[in-house]
Amino acid sequence: AQSVTQPDIHITVSEGASLELRCNYSYGATPYLFWYVQSPGQGLQLLLKYFSGDTLVQGIKGFEAEFKRSQSSFNLRKPSVHWSDAAEYFCAVTGGGADGLTFGKGTHLIIQP
Protein backbone atom coordinates (compact mmCIF):
# COMPACT_ATOMS: atom_id res chain seq x y z
CA ALA A 1 0.00 0.00 0.00
CA GLN A 2 1.13 3.50 -0.72
CA SER A 3 2.06 5.87 2.09
CA VAL A 4 3.52 9.31 2.66
CA THR A 5 5.60 10.44 5.61
CA GLN A 6 6.11 14.04 6.57
CA PRO A 7 8.54 13.82 9.48
CA ASP A 8 8.08 17.38 10.72
CA ILE A 9 4.75 18.17 12.37
CA HIS A 10 5.69 21.81 12.99
CA ILE A 11 8.38 24.01 11.50
CA THR A 12 9.15 27.58 12.52
CA VAL A 13 11.03 29.80 10.11
CA SER A 14 11.92 33.46 10.23
CA GLU A 15 10.45 35.68 7.54
CA GLY A 16 12.91 35.96 4.68
CA ALA A 17 14.70 32.72 5.54
CA SER A 18 14.80 29.67 3.33
CA LEU A 19 12.46 26.73 3.81
CA GLU A 20 12.58 23.01 3.18
CA LEU A 21 9.69 20.68 4.05
CA ARG A 22 10.42 17.00 3.91
CA CYS A 23 8.32 14.30 2.29
CA ASN A 24 9.07 10.60 1.86
CA TYR A 25 6.79 8.28 0.00
CA SER A 26 6.29 4.57 -0.43
CA TYR A 27 4.80 3.41 -3.70
CA GLY A 28 5.32 0.27 -5.73
CA ALA A 29 5.26 1.80 -9.18
CA THR A 30 5.95 5.21 -10.66
CA PRO A 31 4.45 7.71 -8.25
CA TYR A 32 2.63 10.89 -9.05
CA LEU A 33 3.52 13.38 -6.34
CA PHE A 34 1.90 16.58 -5.21
CA TRP A 35 2.26 19.35 -2.67
CA TYR A 36 -0.85 21.14 -1.44
CA VAL A 37 -1.21 24.07 0.94
CA GLN A 38 -4.16 24.62 3.27
CA SER A 39 -4.91 27.82 5.15
CA PRO A 40 -7.08 27.55 8.28
CA GLY A 41 -10.67 26.63 7.45
CA GLN A 42 -9.96 26.48 3.74
CA GLY A 43 -9.66 23.85 1.04
CA LEU A 44 -6.44 22.58 -0.47
CA GLN A 45 -4.56 24.59 -3.07
CA LEU A 46 -2.20 22.80 -5.43
CA LEU A 47 1.35 24.14 -5.21
CA LEU A 48 3.07 21.81 -7.65
CA LYS A 49 3.15 18.29 -9.01
CA TYR A 50 5.58 15.74 -10.41
CA PHE A 51 4.66 13.13 -12.98
CA SER A 52 7.82 12.52 -14.98
CA GLY A 53 10.72 14.24 -16.65
CA ASP A 54 12.74 16.95 -14.96
CA THR A 55 13.09 16.05 -11.30
CA LEU A 56 13.06 19.69 -10.19
CA VAL A 57 9.58 21.12 -10.55
CA GLN A 58 8.50 24.70 -10.15
CA GLY A 59 5.21 25.67 -8.60
CA ILE A 60 3.19 28.68 -7.64
CA LYS A 61 4.14 31.26 -5.01
CA GLY A 62 7.86 30.69 -5.56
CA PHE A 63 7.88 27.07 -4.38
CA GLU A 64 9.85 24.26 -5.96
CA ALA A 65 10.29 20.57 -5.19
CA GLU A 66 12.84 17.97 -6.14
CA PHE A 67 12.00 14.33 -6.81
CA LYS A 68 14.73 11.92 -5.72
CA ARG A 69 13.81 8.37 -6.62
CA SER A 70 16.83 6.87 -4.82
CA GLN A 71 15.72 8.48 -1.57
CA SER A 72 11.95 8.15 -2.18
CA SER A 73 11.70 11.83 -1.38
CA PHE A 74 9.89 14.85 -2.75
CA ASN A 75 10.98 17.79 -0.61
CA LEU A 76 9.43 21.23 -0.96
CA ARG A 77 11.61 24.33 -0.91
CA LYS A 78 11.33 28.08 -1.02
CA PRO A 79 14.33 30.44 -0.97
CA SER A 80 12.67 33.19 1.06
CA VAL A 81 9.43 32.79 3.00
CA HIS A 82 6.80 35.46 3.52
CA TRP A 83 4.42 35.76 6.47
CA SER A 84 1.58 34.78 4.13
CA ASP A 85 3.19 31.34 3.69
CA ALA A 86 2.10 30.33 7.19
CA ALA A 87 -0.24 27.38 6.63
CA GLU A 88 -0.49 23.61 6.65
CA TYR A 89 1.41 21.81 3.89
CA PHE A 90 0.47 18.36 2.65
CA CYS A 91 2.48 16.04 0.47
CA ALA A 92 0.44 13.46 -1.45
CA VAL A 93 0.94 10.52 -3.78
CA THR A 94 -1.24 8.66 -6.22
CA GLY A 95 -0.87 6.14 -8.99
CA GLY A 96 -1.89 6.30 -12.61
CA GLY A 97 -5.57 5.56 -12.25
CA ALA A 98 -8.46 7.46 -10.73
CA ASP A 99 -7.21 6.61 -7.28
CA GLY A 100 -7.59 9.11 -4.56
CA LEU A 101 -4.65 10.88 -3.09
CA THR A 102 -2.82 9.43 -0.12
CA PHE A 103 -1.71 12.31 2.04
CA GLY A 104 0.97 12.73 4.62
CA LYS A 105 -0.10 14.04 8.02
CA GLY A 106 0.95 17.54 7.11
CA THR A 107 3.53 20.05 8.29
CA HIS A 108 2.37 23.17 10.06
CA LEU A 109 4.53 26.11 9.01
CA ILE A 110 4.91 29.03 11.40
CA ILE A 111 6.57 32.24 10.25
CA GLN A 112 8.13 34.41 12.89
CA PRO A 113 8.93 38.09 12.33
Added chain:
Amino acid sequence: DAMVIQNPRYQVTQFGKPVTLSCSQTLNHNVMYWYQQKSSQAPKLLFHYYDKDFNNEADTPDNFQSRRPNTSFCFLDIRSPGLGDAAMYLCATSRDRGGHTNTQYFGPGTRLTVL
Protein backbone atom coordinates in the same frame (compact mmCIF):
# COMPACT_ATOMS: atom_id res chain seq x y z
CA ASP B 1 -12.87 31.25 -13.47
CA ALA B 2 -13.43 27.52 -13.61
CA MET B 3 -13.67 26.14 -10.14
CA VAL B 4 -14.99 23.68 -7.58
CA ILE B 5 -17.78 25.04 -5.40
CA GLN B 6 -19.07 23.58 -2.15
CA ASN B 7 -22.25 24.51 -0.37
CA PRO B 8 -22.82 25.25 2.34
CA ARG B 9 -19.45 26.26 3.75
CA TYR B 10 -20.68 25.53 7.26
CA GLN B 11 -23.36 23.02 8.19
CA VAL B 12 -24.74 22.25 11.62
CA THR B 13 -26.89 19.18 12.12
CA GLN B 14 -28.23 17.18 15.01
CA PHE B 15 -27.14 13.73 16.00
CA GLY B 16 -28.94 11.25 13.75
CA LYS B 17 -30.51 13.87 11.44
CA PRO B 18 -29.70 13.24 7.77
CA VAL B 19 -27.62 15.87 6.05
CA THR B 20 -26.57 16.50 2.44
CA LEU B 21 -23.49 18.36 1.30
CA SER B 22 -23.20 19.71 -2.21
CA CYS B 23 -20.34 20.05 -4.68
CA SER B 24 -20.43 21.54 -8.15
CA GLN B 25 -17.72 22.13 -10.72
CA THR B 26 -17.35 24.24 -13.80
CA LEU B 27 -14.22 22.39 -14.97
CA ASN B 28 -16.17 19.70 -16.87
CA HIS B 29 -14.03 17.06 -15.18
CA ASN B 30 -14.89 13.39 -15.40
CA VAL B 31 -13.87 12.42 -11.87
CA MET B 32 -15.25 13.78 -8.61
CA TYR B 33 -13.97 12.80 -5.16
CA TRP B 34 -15.13 13.22 -1.57
CA TYR B 35 -12.62 13.40 1.26
CA GLN B 36 -13.16 13.61 5.00
CA GLN B 37 -10.69 15.65 7.02
CA LYS B 38 -10.93 15.53 10.80
CA SER B 39 -9.29 18.17 12.94
CA SER B 40 -5.51 18.26 12.58
CA GLN B 41 -5.52 15.21 10.31
CA ALA B 42 -4.86 14.53 6.67
CA PRO B 43 -7.77 14.23 4.24
CA LYS B 44 -9.05 10.69 3.79
CA LEU B 45 -10.79 9.51 0.63
CA LEU B 46 -14.38 8.33 1.12
CA PHE B 47 -15.35 7.57 -2.49
CA HIS B 48 -15.19 8.87 -6.03
CA TYR B 49 -17.20 8.92 -9.23
CA TYR B 50 -15.58 8.29 -12.57
CA ASP B 51 -18.30 9.68 -14.81
CA LYS B 52 -21.35 7.73 -13.54
CA ASP B 53 -19.38 4.87 -12.04
CA PHE B 54 -19.31 4.96 -8.24
CA ASN B 55 -16.20 3.72 -6.45
CA ASN B 56 -16.39 3.28 -2.70
CA GLU B 57 -13.34 2.95 -0.46
CA ALA B 58 -13.36 -0.30 1.48
CA ASP B 59 -13.37 1.38 4.88
CA THR B 60 -15.99 4.05 4.19
CA PRO B 61 -18.91 3.51 6.58
CA ASP B 62 -22.31 2.64 5.10
CA ASN B 63 -23.63 5.79 6.72
CA PHE B 64 -22.00 7.75 3.90
CA GLN B 65 -23.60 7.76 0.46
CA SER B 66 -23.09 9.80 -2.67
CA ARG B 67 -25.02 10.82 -5.77
CA ARG B 68 -23.87 12.32 -9.04
CA PRO B 69 -26.94 13.32 -11.07
CA ASN B 70 -24.87 14.95 -13.82
CA THR B 71 -21.30 15.89 -14.70
CA SER B 72 -21.37 19.13 -12.74
CA PHE B 73 -22.86 18.07 -9.42
CA CYS B 74 -22.03 15.56 -6.73
CA PHE B 75 -23.68 15.16 -3.33
CA LEU B 76 -22.53 13.60 -0.09
CA ASP B 77 -25.34 12.19 2.06
CA ILE B 78 -24.78 11.27 5.68
CA ARG B 79 -27.78 9.20 6.68
CA SER B 80 -27.42 9.31 10.47
CA PRO B 81 -24.60 11.61 11.52
CA GLY B 82 -22.77 10.74 14.69
CA LEU B 83 -20.54 12.94 16.77
CA GLY B 84 -17.54 11.26 15.14
CA ASP B 85 -18.63 12.50 11.71
CA ALA B 86 -17.89 16.11 12.60
CA ALA B 87 -15.19 17.11 10.13
CA MET B 88 -14.31 19.17 7.10
CA TYR B 89 -15.62 17.52 3.93
CA LEU B 90 -13.62 18.27 0.81
CA CYS B 91 -14.75 17.77 -2.75
CA ALA B 92 -12.15 17.44 -5.49
CA THR B 93 -12.19 16.88 -9.25
CA SER B 94 -9.78 15.61 -11.84
CA ARG B 95 -10.07 15.77 -15.61
CA ASP B 96 -9.64 12.06 -16.08
CA ARG B 97 -7.59 9.22 -14.73
CA GLY B 98 -4.08 8.36 -15.71
CA GLY B 99 -0.99 10.47 -15.71
CA HIS B 100 -1.24 14.22 -15.50
CA THR B 101 -5.01 14.13 -15.97
CA ASN B 102 -5.27 12.83 -12.41
CA THR B 103 -4.33 16.20 -10.92
CA GLN B 104 -6.99 16.90 -8.30
CA TYR B 105 -8.46 20.34 -7.66
CA PHE B 106 -10.22 20.96 -4.39
CA GLY B 107 -13.15 23.04 -3.32
CA PRO B 108 -13.11 25.19 -0.17
CA GLY B 109 -14.73 22.47 1.93
CA THR B 110 -17.82 22.21 4.12
CA ARG B 111 -17.29 22.25 7.88
CA LEU B 112 -19.84 19.89 9.46
CA THR B 113 -20.77 20.24 13.12
CA VAL B 114 -22.88 17.55 14.79
CA LEU B 115 -24.72 18.55 17.97
